[in-house]
Amino acid sequence: MKKILLEILKKIFWQIAIIIICIAINMYFLTFPSKILGKIIDLLYDVNKNREIIYNYIFLLIITALIALVLRITWKYFMARTTRTLEKGLKDKLFEHFLKIKLTSIQDIKNGEIMSYFVKDIGEIRGLMYKILSGGTRIFFIFIIATYTMKNINTALTIATMCPIIITTYIIIILKKYVEESFKKSQKYFTNLSEYVQESTDAIRTTKAYAGETNQLKKFMKKNKILKKSNISVDLYSTLISTSINICFGFCYGITVIYGSKLVLNTTITLGDFVAFIGYIDLFYTPIYILPNIISKFKRAQISYYRLENVFKLEEETLEIDTSKNNKKISGDILIKNLSFNYPGNIDRVLDDISVEIKEGQTLGIIGTIGSGKTTLMNLLLRLYPVQDGKIFIGNQDINEIELSNLRKNISYITQDNFLFSTTIKENITLFKEYFTDTEILESTEKSIFLDEVKSMKNGLYTIIGERGIDLSGGQKQRVVISRAFLNKSNIIIFDDTFSALDNRTEKSLLANIKNLVKGKTCIIISNRISDVKDADKIVVFDKGKIVEEGTHKTLLKNKGLYNKFYTEQASMQEINILN
Ligand SMILES: Nc1ncnc2c1ncn2[C@@H]1O[C@H](COP(=O)(O)OP(=O)(O)O)[C@@H](O)[C@H]1O
Ligand SMILES: [Mg+2]
Incomplete structure (x- = not known):
């Protein structure tokens, strides 16, 4: 935090210097009106003789007032610039940090709290800087200049x-x-x-x-x-x-x-001195008013500083922000060996001795009860949570040895959450990456059976979703997210419960397109529906964090285990027509 602050302050050092110099001269000029008024009063005893001098004083008064005005505008301008630069710098750094913090650390921070770091805490620090620069320097110079001028009188x-x-x-x-x-x-x-x-x-x-x-x-x-x-x-x-x-x-x-x-x-003393003196007292009004404010502002900013410092201390993943389209391809072979896992701070075992192998070009189907750990396993494949050494290998390389940004760039993870940002459909599909052309994006929507709907929207790909735009149905949302898979040319593609809101026809066409997409690539399809996984090269059945069955659609049906049970249940729910 200190480093970040110093870095920003270094950038605005000269602006701060200009502010202080302008304020010092400005404060000096503030004593002029009273001083000149005093002089004029002393000259009034013989107006005729002193007329010219009085006019000169009045002229001087106007000139100093004008200069003071220019100085005031200058320091106010620089003040706004410097403090806003500080605020922006801190916000940029904080957001960058948030994106990089490990999930294990970030999940303890409440949503409302995150906003208060951005709005309140950074605001407090900017506020303190403003108060110190405007108030602090003014108080300092007024006390020195005014008391010195007053002392000269008596x-x-x-x-x-x-x-x-x-x-x-x-x-x-x-x-x-x-x-x-x-x-x-x-x-x-x-x-x-x-x-x-x-x-x-x-x-x-x-x-x-x-x-x-x-x-x-x-x-x-x-x-x-x-x-x-x-x-x-x-x-x-x-x-x-x-x-x-x-x-x-x-x-x-x-x-x-x-x-x-x-x-x-x-x-x-003269009568003029007396009048000037009374004028000087006025100069102290502002300092007395702002000094306690600065002190309390300081305390508040101190609290905010420590809060921010604690956030900045949260451990970051070593991850470069993705800026290029080119990634080092990693092979699609995945090997998971005796993997067990419980969420940090939780004693419940979510995954229990999971072992599974997928060769590049194969599709793995994962089916299982809700809460059986399917999504957790995917989170570990993406290293969203720490993975023990020697448990997951991708392309013969321990997952912990693969550079994190490269690992994640190589895996397209289409989640069940369907999180959409309230921005255009295009940005939701590209996830703000600017190197995709509209043609590429439209192609991806075509493959995710979404093109016709995009075309029917008034602004097409540029239609805004959510609060300020249209509301999409569950199925449409899922297809926005699925389009991401067709756009990214990753070697490993994961669909986690992504087809649940689709109707049978759309799902069937989509699965056919996905089959084409994943040719030669590794694909993991997680679903509760037999229809989504039945064509996979290998299917594993999850129950309470364990793999309880493994095989192909045919062998699993023969097993008469949990898979068969799912099949019978779903068949009886008249899904039999799409199973065959
Ligand atoms: N971030 C988390 N922290 C603690 N427990 C979690 C977290 N996410 C999921 N769980 C728990 O882990 C278990 C498995 O969840 P999940 O992997 O999402 O299941 P599935 O995808 O099979 O439905 C559940 O009991 C769930 O409550
Ligand atoms: Mg899940």
Whole structure:
């Protein structure tokens, strides 16, 4: 995290330097109006004699105001640029990191939490940088420049005025602590509420189906009420702070007026100096207001910094982001030897002593009960979870010795999840890889029996799916995903429960196309339907993490085991017509 921050700060070093210089000059110019006003007042005793000098001062006032304006615009501009550059840099790095984190580590992070890293934590760090650059430097220069200018008028008066300012700053820092605590609480309640909203929207179908709206609403209202209460206390503390600041300034003006007028009367200072002095007090208003903010911002950013640091510490897979079409081909021979597995942190054995061999060019069918570990086995083939050495070999090479990005590029895994991004059909098929032509993509949709439907959509391949576009049916979604298999020229193709939402006719044509596609390649078809796996060169039957049967359609039927049972069940469900 430190390295990343330093890297970004290095890039924007000169912009930061410009900001600080502009602010310093800007702050110096801020003392001019009061100073010039004081001078003019002292010259007013003989307007006729001093007319020209007074005009010159007024001219100077306008010029400095204009320069100050230009400086202010300049530093504000650079401020926006630098802090947004920092924010963008952090977001890029964080997202890149998220894509690379090992699945075992990432699955413990909640969805809502991921967004808060991007929005809240990075926002806090940007906010702190903004506050330090704009507020911190301003406070620093105002204190130096204004006290120096004031001291030049009268030291005793300066000390008398500065006392309440320093005392109030101290009081406010303490008060701010309480604001912080109540703010933290309200943040917690807010997160709690947003997570609840997120969860409720995710589960809206279930809620409706079980008529759970009233309960959901009651829970929401309770959480919202707690949030309201804690927000009120935040507001109260904030009001207390602003009131204290106002009281402090009342004191400052009081002291200056009483003590200052005495000094004017005994001619220690001039009337002009006195007026200028009162003007300088105003300059402290902003610093007192922002100093406690910076301190609390610092604390909040510190928490965010540690949170981000912990995320950045999560172990990454050694994986290069895929940018080329060319991959080192790996052979399609797969050998799995006595593989057992349980998910990290779970004692339940999901795979138990699995051994299976598939030669390049063969198709393996996997059939089995739900939750028997079929998908888990595929996850291990993709090394989404750690695999023990000596358990899985691809092309005679231990899977752990194959470069991860190369391994995954060589395997087309068409999942059962059908995860589609809310973007165009094209990007969903290519998974954002830009090197495929539209013709290639259309060809793949033709093979996945999806072309006619794509053509009938108004924007064809560029139709947007999901929230902002059309909603696809289950079968259509599956065919978008299946098109990926026809586009990627991988040596190993896995279909994991991919045909469940297709009607019989589409499925039959698709299976024929898949047969063509996988000629000479290794194919694994996972399904609950006999019709999908019956033509495979080898079929294994999974039950409770074990392979309980292995053979071809014919031999398995003769076995009278689980496979035969599936067959009989499905045949009786009138699927017999497609089995033959
Ligand atoms: N990420 C995970 N963490 C812990 N357990 C899991 C995870 N994914 C799946 N499981 C469990 O592993 C078992 C096998 O799941 P899975 O491989 O998806 O079965 P199948 O694909 O055969 O239906 C199930 O009991 C499931 O609850
Ligand atoms: Mg599965």
